[in-house]
Amino acid sequence: MAARLSFANITALAPMVRVGTLPMRLLALDYGADVVYCEELIDIKMVQCHRVENEVLQTVDFVAPDDRVMFRTCEKEKQKVVFQMGTADPERALTVARLVEKDVAAIDVNMGCPKEYSTKGGMGAALLSDPDKVEAILRKLVSGVSVPVTCKIRILPSLEDTLSLARRIEKTGVAAIAVKQGSEKESRVGNCTGGSLDLVKTHGDIRAFKEATGASSVMLARAAMWNPSIFRSAGLLPLHDVMIQYLKYALRYDNHAFNSKYCLCQMLRDKVESVLGKRVQAAQTNLELSEAYGLEDLFKETQTQLEARRDALLSPGWR
Ligand code: FNR
Secondary structure, eight states: OOOOOOOTTTTEEOTTTTSSSHHHEEEEEHTTSSSEOOOEEEEEHHOOEEEEETTTTTTEEEEEETOOHHHHOGGTTTTTTTEEESSSSSHHHHHHHHHHHGSSSSEEEEEEEEOHHHTTTTOOGGGGGOOHHHHHHHHHHHOOOOOEEEEEEEEOHHHHHHHHHHHHHTTTTOSEEEEEEEEEOOOEEEEOOTTTTTTTSHHHHHHHHHHHTTTTEESSSSHHHHOGGOOTTTTTHHHHHHHHHHHHHHHTTTHHHHHHHHHHHHHHHTTTTSHHHHHHHHHHHHHHHHHHOOHHHHHHHHHHHHHHHHHHHHHHTOO
16 A cells, blocks of 8 residues: 655645646646655536546546536556545535545645635635534544545734644644745644745745745745746746647647636636637647647647557457
């Protein structure tokens, strides 16, 4: 049996809606991230999904009734991927956690999202004003699944309230608490996120950030979204090379073209209006994205390989 994922002294790719899909997570791992969070997935949508072993892509897909793949993962990240959910309901949270637990390294509950779509349903940051529910959800998960359970909160208006919530959460048996913005000096489970804008611009800044906050571990969101090679101890790589590596994973794992385009546009940032940026923005398919980077041969090669695998799986003598 694999060792339980440890959250001590790690650097993680933070959960990011739309950004934290499979290609970005695999790339972050390649560059040195210890742990990668998926984008927040809402429990109500996840409970409707069924688990499919996709033998062509060699992935595990959680597929919605309308055939949309809500969550795609693969063996390569199994020991490192944290499934983040949005929930306000202990029972439903447990149902979802049990659905995915065999395929992920840990389960996280988002308690920090201030966006209306999250707080409206009592999820995300709204949970922070209902510590009884926070406790109920986390206790249910900790006792109900075999993988570590963590949560991500944001600091409350007062330090005292934040610490008392963190202590209450700690008692539920979670493996880590990620705290958006701020320090968590008193808690041995405290991790930290929230410095991409000014504090963490290079790999070297990660250690300084840890020392300044006293956090055990660091999560990076925007700095990683802009250039995931931030996780490389040897330093940032040129963005163009990083985008090409991203696209290779996107093609290999048949990532939805609109999602790949979104991630590439985030990486392009102020270059989104450049000649390349305009081609990426105009692309509607994976082929058009590949053409923007001069990778049409790679696109064709990947398609050929996937088709060959599909044909082999369909041929009668296969099993
Ligand atoms: C986020 N953040 C976020 N947090 C979370 O718990 N679940 C989520 O799905 C998302 N989605 C998301 C999308 C995007 C595009 C961004 C930029 C951020 C918050 C994120 O994980 C992190 O806490 C903050 O961005 C602060 O960290 P940085 O950006 O300063 O490193």
